[in-house]
Amino acid sequence: xxxxxxxxxxxLILGALGEHVVLSALPVLIGLVLAIPLxxxxxRFPAARALLIPAAGVIYTVPSLAxxxxxxxxxxxxxxxxxxxxxxxxxxxxxxxxxAVADALAAVPRSVILSATAMGFRPPRRFLAxxxxxxxxxxxxxxxxxxxxxxxxxxxxxxxxxxxxxxxxTDGFERNFPTxxxxxxxxxxxxxxxxxxSLIGLGRVAAPWTRVAS
Amino acid sequence: MDSGGVMNLFSWFADPAHWTGPGGIPTRVAEHLSxxxxxxxxxxxxxxxxxxxxxxxxxxxxxxxxLANALRALPDLGLxxxxxxxxxxxxxSVQLALLVLAIPPxxxxxxxxxRNVDPAVVxxxxxxxxREHQVLLAxxxxxxxxxxxxGLRTAALQVVATTAIAAYVSYGGLGRYLIDGQREHDYTQMxxxxxLIAVLALVVEGLLASVQRLLGLRTAGNRAKLGGRSRxxxxxxxx
Numbered sequence: 001x002x003x004x005x006x007x008x009x010x011x012l013i014l015g016a017l018g019e020h021v022v023l024s025a026l027p028v029l030i031g032l033v034l035a036i037p038l039x040x041x042x043x044r045f046p047a048a049r050a051l052l053i054p055a056a057g058v059i060y061t062v063p064s065l066a067x068x069x070x071x072x073x074x075x076x077x078x079x080x081x082x083x084x085x086x087x088x089x090x091x092x093x094x095x096x097x098x099x100a101v102a103d104a105l106a107a108v109p110r111s112v113i114l115s116a117t118a119m120g121f122r123p124p125r126r127f128l129a130x131x132x133x134x135x136x137x138x139x140x141x142x143x144x145x146x147x148x149x150x151x152x153x154x155x156x157x158x159x160x161x162x163x164x165x166x167x168x169x170t171d172g173f174e175r176n177f178p179t180x181x182x183x184x185x186x187x188x189x190x191x192x193x194x195x196x197x198s199l200i201g202l203g204r205v206a207a208p209w210t211r212v213a214s
Numbered sequence: 215m216d217s218g219g220v221m222n223l224f225s226w227f228a229d230p231a232h233w234t235g236p237g238g239i240p241t242r243v244a245e246h247l248s249x250x251x252x253x254x255x256x257x258x259x260x261x262x263x264x265x266x267x268x269x270x271x272x273x274x275x276x277x278x279x280x281l282a283n284a285l286r287a288l289p290d291l292g293l294x295x296x297x298x299x300x301x302x303x304x305x306x307s308v309q310l311a312l313l314v315l316a317i318p319p320x321x322x323x324x325x326x327x328x329r330n331v332d333p334a335v336v337x338x339x340x341x342x343x344x345r346e347h348q349v350l351l352a353x354x355x356x357x358x359x360x361x362x363x364x365g366l367r368t369a370a371l372q373v374v375a376t377t378a379i380a381a382y383v384s385y386g387g388l389g390r391y392l393i394d395g396q397r398e399h400d401y402t403q404m405x406x407x408x409x410l411i412a413v414l415a416l417v418v419e420g421l422l423a424s425v426q427r428l429l430g431l432r433t434a435g436n437r438a439k440l441g442g443r444s445r446x447x448x449x450x451x452x453x
Contacts (some may be wrong), residue, residue: 058416061371061416061419062412062415062416063371063374063375063411063412064375065375065378065379065392065408066378066407066408066411066412066415067408067412069392069404069405069407070405070409072219072401073219073223073405079401145286151287152286152287152288152289152290155289155292156289156290158291159291159379159382159393159396165289165292166289166291168292169291169292169295170291170295170382172295172299173295173299173382173383177299178296178299181292181295182296184289184292185288185289185292185293188287188289189284189287192286192287193287196287
């Protein structure tokens, strides 16, 4: 380790870190926003479930590097476009969450739905005010997995020129400079730990009744 | 969709030159599978006995769970590059990087499989006079099989995906098409490599899923209790 490399290259490191945060957080937001309606569909209509859940499984199996490279063919983007990485990771997040949302909605007790209906909740409000909040703990669990694995996957994008902290890996390899690689790994792990802890905190605020249980 | 790109992709696969010789598809697939297979084999030999022992004794379980979670955050590419810079480009560095990915899901699958065996069954096995190693080998491990296989499935996917990255450190396998294509600005070659990697991952996943299903039929009661759990528990690890 050459420690004084770190302060001397602060702009490079912080730039890579900032890019990493955007490239891993944006897909989680997009995936979450799309997963809620699709998860609702999968839970509501058996035909949608029979289509969406296996499709999500297949997409989840495709290695990230392959998806990064194939998306330009599908989207018509340039190979170096960061959109490829964002879309690929959003698709993975969606594939993971759509199942979690569908399962969580299916697990809402029938009696709760009936009580809400009896209290005068119409289906749209019942979904937003009763069913979705009850799905929060499962949703948070899915979000944690998606976020942590996105943070680790973004760096693979460095192989196609878009990779946040991954640039420190490829740059360190080309210059035969382990310090740079170690800095990238450590920051990537710290970022994942921080994101995970924030999501746990967020989950406790959004679903206060789980505080006692966990 | 850019139809020119798709047409180029078709003609790339139709070119007989891409199907023979040291850079041909069969050779690259064989290389890819041999690196991945070796790592999985070593992973199985290490992780299954350790996971079974931890599950059987119940000691050190928190280590398994902690390790599996912590390693999920480790960036594969960074780990591989660091190992290559430290010990050079050889079988050891690449296998070590793949092993770090293969072991946690295998360990977690075996551990939770053995741990979740109904204690009444274990007591009954002891009651009919089985010794501890017989309880583990003849009762707990067979019941744990679906979860062990779940772990193997996750590990195999992870390893097959990461073997593609190994081409960056001048290793063989299907990743070569991506890295060489990138260097030669030959996007068609890169896309062909990506298709091959995706197909290989899907085939491996499909095969292991069928094995799991076949064995699951034999342990149907067990599957009803643990099957749902194995998916949600391991779906998170990917590469």
